[in-house]
Amino acid sequence: MLASGMQELRRDPEWLACLTYKSVATASPRPGDIDLLVDRARARNRSLDVTGMLLFEDGCFFQTLEGPPDALTTLWSSIQRDDRHERIEVLSEHMTAARLFSDWNLLLGGRRDSIAQEAPALPPAVADHVARLVELALNADDEALNAQIASFADQGWTGDAILTVLIEPAARALGDAWLDDRCSELDLTIGISMLQLAGHAVRYSPSPRSIRDSRYRILLATAPGExxxxxxxxxxxxxxxxxxxxxxxxxxxxxxxxxxMTAQHPDAIDIGLSEAMPRHHALARLRGTVEHSRLIESGHPTVVSVGGRLFAEAAATALSVGADHARKGLAGTSVRLAELVRQSRKRPRGSKK
Ligand SMILES: Cc1cc2nc3c(=O)[nH]c(=O)nc-3n(C[C@H](O)[C@H](O)[C@H](O)COP(=O)(O)O)c2cc1C
Structure with missing residues (x-):
């Protein structure tokens, strides 16, 4: 897994892998089947230091897992082999420096099982804040979301408090919204990624101002000659x-x-091949373009993303052209690149990509 060009990050013990997928149950689970799966999974996940959540409704699974890359790779091989589900589709995979979940939990459609019972009810004012965060995450409004989170930091909330009292409940509420058909899987994936980004900013931005001002600059380019x-x-x-x-x-x-690039010093650059034509012949040239873009001297590293039909159809990967990220689709790219930019800024200057 983790096919994107983030192998250096993989080796850094601070970084966590995060994977979200959906799948279809092969048979209707009998009473107790899901409970058994969950009990065993929770025990194994704890031993592997993996957190996240599993949603199950209408015969479909939706799972987010986060943890040390090697542990997640092992677990992911088991899950992929499991014949209790099929049509597994990875919705997002990336590296992150902050967990979104403090444990591993299950949400069942129509039966908010462990979470509803374990989580204490939120005081009304906090519940309103959580609802607002969910609304912003579902609207993919990361600017407003960051501003909202920064306002709590302004009021003196610690990063841990913001994570536990606001961001984690908001992630669960997003899961509820999906289970209740109030949002699509894509909305859920993007919303979760946004909360993950916000959690990351809370933990690593030194001041509320920098959370609020986290406005990045991107250069969107077609590949030369495209x-x-x-x-x-x-x-x-x-x-x-x-x-x-x-x-x-x-x-x-x-x-x-x-x-x-030299004139604008972008935080990220996206280099696009055609979305319509496969362009196999253009790959070698694209690799050269990516290499060139790495030569730019600037105060901070530029995250390099690539895209186009070849990458959407998985015929090519970010790694094959030396990029940090390859778009499988257009949706959610801004959220994923924001996370990569934040990660790259955390690395010491001059360290290799
Ligand atoms: C939808 C789904 C999600 C699963 N999630 C987990 C999980 O988070 N952790 C886990 O240990 N096993 C999970 N399992 C079970 C694993 O697929 C596997 O059966 C278990 O980890 C034992 O692994 P092994 O068969 O390689 O020994 C899941 C199974 C399914 C069908």
Missing amino acids: QHMLGTTLLADQFLAAGWQVDLAFPESDEALTNQ
Whole structure:
């Protein structure tokens, strides 16, 4: 797993892998089947230091797992082999420096099993704040979400308090929203990623101001020579809506692209091949472009993302062109890149990608 180009992060003991997938149960579980699965899973997850949640409703599973990369890889092999489910589809996988969940829990459709019983009721004012966070996460409004979280830091809340009292309950409430059909799986995935980002900011941003001001700059570029610019244009809308500062480039050469990078010092760059055509022949050239983009000297490293039909169809990976991230689709890219930017900033300057 973790096919994206984050092998260096993998080796850093501080980093956690985070995986979200959905699958379909092969048979209707008999009474007690799910409880048994959960009891065993919880024990194993605790021993592996894996946290997260599992949702089950209408014959479908939705699971988020987070933990040390090697432990997650082992667990993931078991889960993939398990014949109690099929049509497993990975919705997101990334590295993170902060956990979203303090334990591993199950939400059952129509029966809010362990969580509802274990979690103490939130005081009304806090419940309102949680509801607001959920609303912002579902609207993918990370600017407002960060502002809201920063306001708690302003009031003197500690990072741990914000995580336990607000962010974790908000993640569960998002799970409830999915179980009750109030949001789609995609909304849930993006919402969870946003909360994860917020949790990360709370833990690692030194001040409320830096949480609030976490506005990043991205250069959205077509690969040099690429005529199709649909992906780049659609991404511009997404990043603008998510509060990023966006610059566009349709360069003819690697030099033109690096000149623009040198002038703008973006936190991230996305280099897009055609979303329509496979462009196998363009991969070697794209690798050269990515290498060129790494030569830029700047105060902070630039996260390099790539995209296009080849990556959406998994014929190529980020690793194969030396990038940090490859888009499997357009949705959620701003959230994932924000996380990678935060991670890259935490690394000491001059350390290799
Ligand atoms: C949808 C689903 C989710 C699962 N989640 C976990 C889990 O989080 N942790 C776990 O240890 N096992 C989980 N399991 C069970 C594993 O697939 C596997 O049976 C168990 O870890 C034993 O592994 P082994 O068969 O390699 O010994 C899950 C199974 C299914 C069907």
